[in-house]
Amino acid sequence: xxxxxxxxxxxxxxxxxxxxxxxxxxxxxxxxxxxxxxxxxxxxxxxxxxxxxxxxxxxxxxxxxxxxxxxxxxxxxxxxxxxxxxxxxxxxxxxxxxxxxxxxxxxxxxxx
Amino acid sequence: xxxxxxxxxxxxxxxxxxxxxxxxxxxxxxxxxxxxxxxxxxxxxxxxxxxxxxxxxxxxxxxxxxxxxxxxxxxxxxxxxxxxxxxxxxxxxxxxxxxxxxxxxxxxxxxxxx
Numbered sequence: 485x486x487x488x489x490x491x492x493x494x495x496x497x498x499x500x501x502x503x504x505x506x507x508x509x510x511x512x513x514x515x516x517x518x519x520x521x522x523x524x525x526x527x528x529x530x531x532x533x534x535x536x537x538x539x540x541x542x543x544x545x546x547x548x549x550x551x552x553x554x555x556x557x558x559x560x561x562x563x564x565x566x567x568x569x570x571x572x573x574x575x576x577x578x579x580x581x582x583x584x585x586x587x588x589x590x591x592x593x594x595x596x
Numbered sequence: 597x598x599x600x601x602x603x604x605x606x607x608x609x610x611x612x613x614x615x616x617x618x619x620x621x622x623x624x625x626x627x628x629x630x631x632x633x634x635x636x637x638x639x640x641x642x643x644x645x646x647x648x649x650x651x652x653x654x655x656x657x658x659x660x661x662x663x664x665x666x667x668x669x670x671x672x673x674x675x676x677x678x679x680x681x682x683x684x685x686x687x688x689x690x691x692x693x694x695x696x697x698x699x700x701x702x703x704x705x706x707x708x709x710x
Binding site for chain 1: 600629636637639640641644646654686688690695697701702703704
């Protein structure tokens with residue numbers, strides 16, 4: 485079946501450090517891939533997405549590239565800020581009903 | 597813009613009690629979803645709906661029921677609460693007018709069953 489695996493957290497970084505959060509997936513066919521972010525006390529919100537192989541999604545300085553050969557969609561940011569502290573979820577969609585399958589989430593804490 | 601509104605924000609239930617978690621959206625979205633979030637487990641889909649009058653099971657539907665009598669509302673019913681249903685519940689919606697449209701989430705309901 486379809487599944488998403490993320491790197492274990494928490495990830496603790498100093499401000500301006502480089503961020504990578506790994507995400508790999510298992511899916512039949514050609515899923516679309518997403519990163520969602522959850523700030524404390526809130527629901528999830530879309531950060532970026534990619535809908536086909538080699539697409540790069542980007543938003544707010546975050547980037548992720550859809551790599552079909554390695555079934556990966558790693559999230560990167562060149563210089564993190566304290567305000568980026570949140571839980572990040574990788575997800576895939578393999579149906580036309582919008583249903584998402586989520587990874588377990590990775591907590592990022594950025595210290596000043 | 598209200599978006600997706602969930603009520604209540606918090607609730608404590610005793611084992612065997614029942615309750616309904618309310619969810620309403622004002623974006624005229626046809627697709628709606630209920631997820632539960634457990635620590636270290638990500639989000640698991642409980643039920644979803646592709647339009648008024650249509651519902652279907654997700655990954656973890658046991659112990660829950662839903663209805664979708666209007667486009668706006670998608671309540672989640674727990675009939676006999678169990679400790680295993682202690683979780684944070686999120687309702688979400690999306691449009692069917694474009695492929696891969698983002699899910700819009702409510703702020704969640706934190707439920708404790710003791």
